Amino acid sequence: MALTRQVISTLQDNGTDIMGPDVMAYHYPDASIISGSLLTVEANHFAVLKSRGAVLGVYDTGQYPIQTPDKPLLGGFVTGFFGGNSPWQYEVLYVNRAKLLVRASGVATSAEMAEMVYQVDYYIHVDSKDDALKLTTHMPFSGHYIKADEVAAYAAPVVEQAINQVVQVTPMEKINEHIHEVVELLKEHMSAFLSVFGITLNDAKVLILPKDDRMRELISLRAFGLSEVEAVRYYTALKMAERGLVSAPNMAVGAPFSIGGATMGTYAVPDGHAAVVPAKA
DSSP states (O other): OOOSOOEEOSBOTTSOBSSOTTEEEEEOOOOOOOTTOEEEEOTTEEEEEEETTEEEEEEOSEEEEOOOSSOHHHHHHHHHHTTTOOTTOEEEEEEEOSOEEEEEEEEEEOTTOOEEEEEEEEEEEOOSHHHHHHHHHHSOOBTTEEEHHHHHHHHHHHHHHHHHHHHTTSOGGGTGGGHHHHHHHHHHHHHHHHHTTTOEEEEEEEEEEESSHHHHHHHHHHTTTOOHHHHHHHHHHHHHHHTTOTTHHHHHHTOOOOTTSOSSOOOOOOTTOOOOOOOOO
């Protein structure tokens, strides 16, 4: 039974902050908050106080005494009477205002319907108290946390749509030439989507490459200026060399290979140019 005023904070007994770099929001798990409890908000947090679903206030950095309709002593008796749970159900939701890194990945298809994998890294943050309120209003808690992975799950369809909008009409070999267009389109779509949740998008980085390893190696060979046929030939020669086949160089230059043939190179001597050594008298 809680008879004393408590300090509500994200700091743990060992001094570390429970809201790490992957935590977007945190629901303080103690339901026995009473009037006079001290709400502590760290420099990189916002705090939202709710009662029975209604928002009582949004707090910036500082320490605030919580004023609730119940009195401290009466609140303590009532808390004990209800088995440790306050009948008024006050809740404190902390929102991380630090910049967080979110990662998303998926598969898109090129103009030739070849599968391309993409990886998107983007930074987000919650900018103001109004944004903190939007986040706690529109994004539900799974347990006591909203983590960066959950934000990535919400935004995944928007990321996929933005990337496919360019990739699906672009030949595989020319996708990287349009990567700037992909990034700008992604930022536009993501900013509009995340603003509903009070989240600001800071920056984004996109990496797109063929899903098939073989195709990725062939495109790398094409980057050396080889034709399509030459790239396939050199790719095959590399695979043959990995297996120790002596005919790998022949494959690379497109020359035939004969089993049992001469092992040393020979050069034909032109007629009339053979050196003649005169016999000694």
